[in-house]
Amino acid sequence: MSVPRRFLPSIASLRALEALDRLGSASAAAAELSLTQGAVSRQLQALERQLAVELVVREGKSLSLTPDATAYAEEVRYALDRIAKATLQLQSAPLAGSLNLAILPAFGMRWLMPRLPEFSRRHPDVTINMSTRLAPFNFASESFDAAIHFGNADWPGTQALLLKHEQLVPVCSADLAGRAKIEAPRDILSLPLLHIQTRPHAWSDWFARQNVPTDGNLGGTIYDQFSTISQAALHGLGVALMPDYLVEQDLATGRLVALHHASEDIGGAYYLVWPTSKSRHSGLSQFREWLAGQAQPEDPLPR
Template identity: 75%
Template sequence: MSAPRRFLPSISALRALEALDRLGSASAAAAELSLTQGAVSRQLQALERQLGLDLVHRDKKKLTLSPEAQEYASEIRAALNQIAQSTLRLQTAPLAGTLNLAILPAFGMRWLMPRLPEFARLHPDVTINMTTRLEPFSFASEPFDAAIHFGRAEWPGTDALLLKHEQLLPVCAPDLVVGTALRGPKDILNLPLLHIQTRPEAWSDWFAAQGVEAPETVSGTMYDQFATITQAAMHGLGVALMPDYLVEQDLATGRLVALHPAPTETRGAYYLVWPTSKSNAPALRKFRDWLATKAQPEDPLPR
């Protein structure tokens, strides 16, 4: 069902309103839009007539928006950006299409990137653009067709493909434990612990999985990304609880040592998620079908 015309003002009028709100003056809005101030004023007048509302306060030559108009401008800004992004994708996409993918930096670099050359060979007609996003977002307001997500498959309005369960391993620089007797997981509590912001309960959950009674709040220093916490661990600042796929090379070369014999599976997992409305997009379908061949089984552990 299409919306009545009175609810769909012209793009030119909406751009004038948004620019006036963002820039604060009609002259600045006119300069950005390559219009005269009079043309900006006429666009706003036409918008007021169509909506049947007073949106602009006119004090001599100065134009200011009402509080209601400011809120309206803020809401339509995302829609205008979405239109611009969609138009850009349409103009620049090759025949088979472009996939705009939001990725998690560590997982994207260490797990996804080494596998992508195969996809490029199989589907040279698909272009994948990647941008880092650390937290879930609204697909309605961001120009992404899919995203790599860590957690559970509970992103509203999306479908999901499980890629990999996360398994954690406590690691540190070899020098940190020289002369230290580590008889079991409980002794790790006596070492400085490093935390990652995206996994605030990771250490508590890990100790619980090992049957260790740990303090309700496990103290330690906090890091925002795996790249920085890995460097902190390698420089002897403490023990980091790391996904096994991220530290394979560092363990193999001796830059890090593992303080537990085997990784421990966590409650979270990595997923490819995409808006249900885009499920049949050709580029996304090709990428999803290929990625499914790289994913691990749904439930690898006995329950």
């Protein structure tokens, strides 16, 4: 897309505007930018002429921004920050480089990590930097190239690759299961329910699929991560509705017991999500292409 020149002020003028807004005085802005106050004033005048908008209130030697200019300066600050981050990323990774990836802690540890050695062997020139995020965020405000996200692929301004539908199974400790008489899904209501913060309606949806009526007010304790809720279940504190890939080993060893015959998909899946603007990112393209081969339903979890 070609942007008219009048909408692309010089970086020097924009830096002067941003510095005046942030620092509050022309002298402070001049000192930071290694300019004279006169030079700062001339940069602002040039910006006003180009935009045909009054930006600066001049009272003697004092300069301050109009309310509209203050709002504009906030947007400029964000844009300059994005330019700086993009430049730093280009300089630190001039070839295939690095991929900044946000991951969900449990899915990242149990599903993604066992698979990553293969990607590293295939693409040794791509470095993946990972940070955990429990909830969706704004790609515009955080410098991630992509994220592994749970939901319905409805993140605005993005594209997505389906990785895995979430299959849930109710589990509890062997001791709790031995003391309870669970003959049908409705019997689970007699036990303490453990809830995960990121799936507030999971139990309600699960009982609805089993045709078990509830009053919609299912009590129980709430946990913010699967790692803590699984420990609560292992120690007999109640029944947790867990993704099957997280509990298969505990079920196999008998540490946990499934209270229903099969895991079920009650909506939602894991996706690789990336901003549309990053679609041609070299490292992301290689990672996305490789990950597509790992996302088949029949793909077993590596041991």
